[in-house]
Amino acid sequence: MSVLAQIAQDIEAADLQNIEAAGGAGMAYGLAAIGPGIGIGYLVGQAVQAMARQPESAGQVQTTMFLGIAFTEALALIGFVVFILLKFV
């Protein structure tokens, strides 16, 4: 108990703010990565299936796949920007 009290005394307000910012930043990015992770996995899986079924349309599928990835990962990247803003700004 006394150890905990000692720790509580040592932690200052600024430290607490830093800890909360780091925790919030990690949480923000972790949560933001879930959806796009699932989305990109599904998208690329379907694209691979399309290319395997119709190899002659591989070029077109690939371009569309990159477009889809770009739209899907935007949310993860905005999460990353929120992480930077919470952690460093």
Next chain:
Amino acid sequence: MNLLGAVKFPPIENVIEWPAWLFEDSTYFAFNKIAFIHFLGLVIPMAVFLLGARGSGLVPRGFRTVSEGIVTFVDEQIAKPGIGHGREPYLPLLVSFFLFIFIGNITEVIPFFQMPANARMAGPLVLALVAWGMFISVGVRHNGPGYFKEVLFPPGVPKALYLLVTPIEFLSTFLVRPFSHAVRLFANMLAGHILLITFGVLCISVWSASALVLIQIGTFPGLVAFTAFEVGVSLIQAFVFTILAAVYIGGALHPAH
């Protein structure tokens, strides 16, 4: 116990902010590494295309092969799927976008630069605003003021749903689009830069501490592998930014589909 005590990540200002080389006092004209990379992104494509334009004859050689290859790649892989019919007037813009962004990205892995110019928000934001102004002006020029009606009130939607659809379309097309277009490039390059710094810091820190040399077995191949990965990311991000600009222009040019 403090095994990783030697490993200290530098503050974020130290890895993305560069001191000015020229005009230190000026806020807007300070010339630092980022401005130098942007300048290279302007000069190198111009040099390649000017040298490429000199050659004559049917068989392309030297710089002409390079410049024709770039233009063909952008035309076939980016403009054709993105804009389609009537894409020729927009090809110069797309080629400039592609080369400027690629040079701004690839400096991430080039020694002595080691900094992607697009990891600062200003560059991507300006490019995204250019693309934004471009697709709106193309839409207005080719469809008249009816372009806004076409976008905000898409045909085939029940009347009552316009209450919901119009604000969403307005936000997503005219307000959020340049922002997400810029953030996509910026955040990718910043993430790659931080990733490389993390592995670089691990590699440097463990030289000194004897027991930590074992970590080197993992970190150094990691650094090499991620450097190769970032080369691919630079190419793909330049490609994605350009094809999105092409898709936006194409959507304004042929709003029916």
